[in-house]
Amino acid sequence: MSVLYIQEQGSHIAASDGRIIVDASGTVTSIPSETLESIVIFGRVQLNESAVKLCLKNGIAVTWLSSKGEYFGRLESTSHTNILKQRSQFKAQMNEEFNLALAKIVLSAKIKNQAVIVRRYNKNTHDEELYATMNEMMHLRKNIEEASDLSQLIGYEGIASKKYFRALSQILKEDFKFESRTRQPPKDGFNSLLSFGYTLLFYEIYTTIVNSGLNPYAGFIHQDRTNHPTLVSDMMEEWRAVIIDSMVLNAISRNMFKQEDFITDEQTGGVYLKNEMIRKFVTQYENKVKSSHHYLSYLSTPMSFRRSIYHQISSLVHVFKEKDPGLYKPVLIR
Amino acid sequence: MSVLYIQEQGSHIAASDGRIIVDASGTVTSIPSETLESIVIFGRVQLNESAVKLCLKNGIAVTWLSSKGEYFGRLESTSHTNILKQRSQFKAQMNEEFNLALAKIVLSAKIKNQAVIVRRYNKNTHDEELYATMNEMMHLRKNIEEASDLSQLIGYEGIASKKYFRALSQILKEDFKFESRTRQPPKDGFNSLLSFGYTLLFYEIYTTIVNSGLNPYAGFIHQDRTNHPTLVSDMMEEWRAVIIDSMVLNAISRNMFKQEDFITDEQTGGVYLKNEMIRKFVTQYENKVKSSHHYLSYLSTPMSFRRSIYHQISSLVHVFKEKDPGLYKPVLIR
Numbered sequence: 001m002s003v004l005y006i007q008e009q010g011s012h013i014a015a016s017d018g019r020i021i022v023d024a025s026g027t028v029t030s031i032p033s034e035t036l037e038s039i040v041i042f043g044r045v046q047l048n049e050s051a052v053k054l055c056l057k058n059g060i061a062v063t064w065l066s067s068k069g070e071y072f073g074r075l076e077s078t079s080h081t082n083i084l085k086q087r088s089q090f091k092a093q094m095n096e097e098f099n100l101a102l103a104k105i106v107l108s109a110k111i112k113n114q115a116v117i118v119r120r121y122n123k124n125t126h127d128e129e130l131y132a133t134m135n136e137m138m139h140l141r142k143n144i145e146e147a148s149d150l151s152q153l154i155g156y157e158g159i160a161s162k163k164y165f166r167a168l169s170q171i172l173k174e175d176f177k178f179e180s181r182t183r184q185p186p187k188d189g190f191n192s193l194l195s196f197g198y199t200l201l202f203y204e205i206y207t208t209i210v211n212s213g214l215n216p217y218a219g220f221i222h223q224d225r226t227n228h229p230t231l232v233s234d235m236m237e238e239w240r241a242v243i244i245d246s247m248v249l250n251a252i253s254r255n256m257f258k259q260e261d262f263i264t265d266e267q268t269g270g271v272y273l274k275n276e277m278i279r280k281f282v283t284q285y286e287n288k289v290k291s292s293h294h295y296l297s298y299l300s301t302p303m304s305f306r307r308s309i310y311h312q313i314s315s316l317v318h319v320f321k322e323k324d325p326g327l328y329k330p331v332l333i334r
Numbered sequence: 335m336s337v338l339y340i341q342e343q344g345s346h347i348a349a350s351d352g353r354i355i356v357d358a359s360g361t362v363t364s365i366p367s368e369t370l371e372s373i374v375i376f377g378r379v380q381l382n383e384s385a386v387k388l389c390l391k392n393g394i395a396v397t398w399l400s401s402k403g404e405y406f407g408r409l410e411s412t413s414h415t416n417i418l419k420q421r422s423q424f425k426a427q428m429n430e431e432f433n434l435a436l437a438k439i440v441l442s443a444k445i446k447n448q449a450v451i452v453r454r455y456n457k458n459t460h461d462e463e464l465y466a467t468m469n470e471m472m473h474l475r476k477n478i479e480e481a482s483d484l485s486q487l488i489g490y491e492g493i494a495s496k497k498y499f500r501a502l503s504q505i506l507k508e509d510f511k512f513e514s515r516t517r518q519p520p521k522d523g524f525n526s527l528l529s530f531g532y533t534l535l536f537y538e539i540y541t542t543i544v545n546s547g548l549n550p551y552a553g554f555i556h557q558d559r560t561n562h563p564t565l566v567s568d569m570m571e572e573w574r575a576v577i578i579d580s581m582v583l584n585a586i587s588r589n590m591f592k593q594e595d596f597i598t599d600e601q602t603g604g605v606y607l608k609n610e611m612i613r614k615f616v617t618q619y620e621n622k623v624k625s626s627h628h629y630l631s632y633l634s635t636p637m638s639f640r641r642s643i644y645h646q647i648s649s650l651v652h653v654f655k656e657k658d659p660g661l662y663k664p665v666l667i668r
Contacts, residue, residue: 052398072386075407225417
């Protein structure tokens with residue numbers, strides 16, 4: 001199953017004989033709809049009525065983002081709503097202990113994965129400060145395991161994240177160094193790349209959650225917020241460093257993005273990738289999520305990141321049903 | 335707030351300066367988006383990208399139906415999802431007694447409203463058989479109040495509905511008489527009109543439920559079914575006879591629809607309104623839901639049916655929050 005990203009401004013999407021036909025400035029691509037899981041539209045793209053119906057009938061999610069990655073909404077068919085799964089999701093989450101235990105598993109994995117990213121970059125440099133940061137992060141994992149409530153847990157995770165991003169700034173080349181993680185808007189090139197990557201991952205996970213029949217708004221770590229799909233934020237945690245951070249660090253180290261690829265919005269101070277570079281970034285992302293790895297402890301065969309996300313969400317469905325957080329095995333990189 | 339129905343095949347919908355612009359075979363209508371609650375599209379209608387974005391940003395629901403009223407899907411923004419309301423909805427519904435008590439209130443009102451429809455038509459005819467049917471229906475209301483579980487309740491409601499539809503067939507003019515209520519497909523003109531009317535009401539209530547922040551898939555009367563929004567079916571019950579049945583009976587008695595206005599699908603035996611008559615039917619429906627009445631016991635001012643549906647769903651939100659079915663006052667016609 002694949003995701004179709006349409007970035008060419010003024011493109012037209014139509015459907016014919018069960019195929020999705022994309023006309024991007026005269027270049028026409030035709031894709032059999034049964035291989036498509038989702039379509040992500042950036043900016044000014046026309047989706048015609050035949051395409052709307054084919055997507056709705058075949059349960060292909062369509063997400064509209066602005067060219068900067070701002071979310072507008074999605075086209076939703078009813079083909080995946082599973083009320084029984086949602087009932088068990090809500091029921092499991094009524095138990096505070098359940099939420100706390102599951103949050104510990106996911107956030108502990110998040111910190112572990114962040115620490116591994118730092119370790120990989122320190123393999124050759126053997127920087128003492130980075131060793132110290134890693135130790136502190138591993139210590140915070142212990143605190144997390146002993147936390148007595150969610151707010152304490154989230155507090156420890158916040159401290160670990162600050163340490164982690166400071167370490168990343170040390171690792172980065174001179175022109176990509178940054179003060180701290182900034183969002184809405186990102187204030188520098190590195191944060192801008194992270195934010196755009198997290199947006200792509202967010203809608204990847206959002207679609208997977210909806211297609212798995214769960215309710216994306218009912219989360220177990222992040223506090224309930226109107227209009228915010230917190231379960232998606234929760235399920236992002238174990239993947240952020242694994243997929244996006246490592247991809248962005250890698251792209252920068254290979255000089256794929258330079259400071260002149262960004263523009264600054266004078267009004268907000270927000271820093272964004274230039275339109276023509278977004279395509280390059282999305283290609284990187286697609287290559288990454290399609291690449292195989294062995295990180296899921298419960299599977300012996302290598303598997304793409306995209307497929308692994310699907311497996312993790314399926315496992316979450318099972319965890320809610322059994323009300324047993326211990327059944328959740330997070331992704332842990334090495 | 336209004337609902338825009340687009341039935342003209344080949345119409346185009348665009349947006350400009352915050353207005354929705356409809357081009358139906360050259361006739362252009364412009365509607366300020368802030369007055370629009372929802373757009374219902376029948377068949378082959380083009381919604382362009384500017385309109386998609388305006389609808390998503392302003393939380394205007396867009397529903398795609400075939401020209402026969404078959405559901406394709408909807409455009410969904412996140413602007414109304416309220417996870418706290420959904421949590422209280424799921425929590426209230428975990429209690430079987432709560433569901434049973436609320437179902438009794440709604441289904442008892444349904445039967446009462448059906449019986450009133452029959453009584454109105456018997457005011458001049460004084461048919462003995464219709465009197466007997468009304469008495470039997472009122473007796474079944476008592477059974478419903480004493481039912482010990484949902485399946486018993488639904489059983490009694492089914493018997494009452496059979497009696498009711500038999501009475502309607504008696505009331506109807508010769509050429510609209512029918513054997514029994516048939517659906518998917520409807521097998522005669524009367525059933526066809528009812529089905530189309532119920533479809534319009536269904537998406538009216540669906541949109542109201544979503545806009546009120548509740549989960550349309552989690553119902554309290556009808557059993558959970560994958561991909562079926564059972565809460566919408568539940569909340570239809572008190573309105574079916576009040577809005578649709580009375581409207582259809584009235585239209586037929588005034589000769590607005592004749593047997594030659596229908597076509598039969600030879601393959602399925604399904605009977606459908608001809609395309610050119612659908613517009614007439616939708617106009618009838620709009621006139622009906624915009625007309626005022628005094629049927630809500632908790633309000634002293636007259637109010638349109640559309641607004642009343644909104645009030646009833648808001649009241650349901652409160653009932654879930656308080657976990658007190660007794661707070662629900664159903665619509666009861668006189």
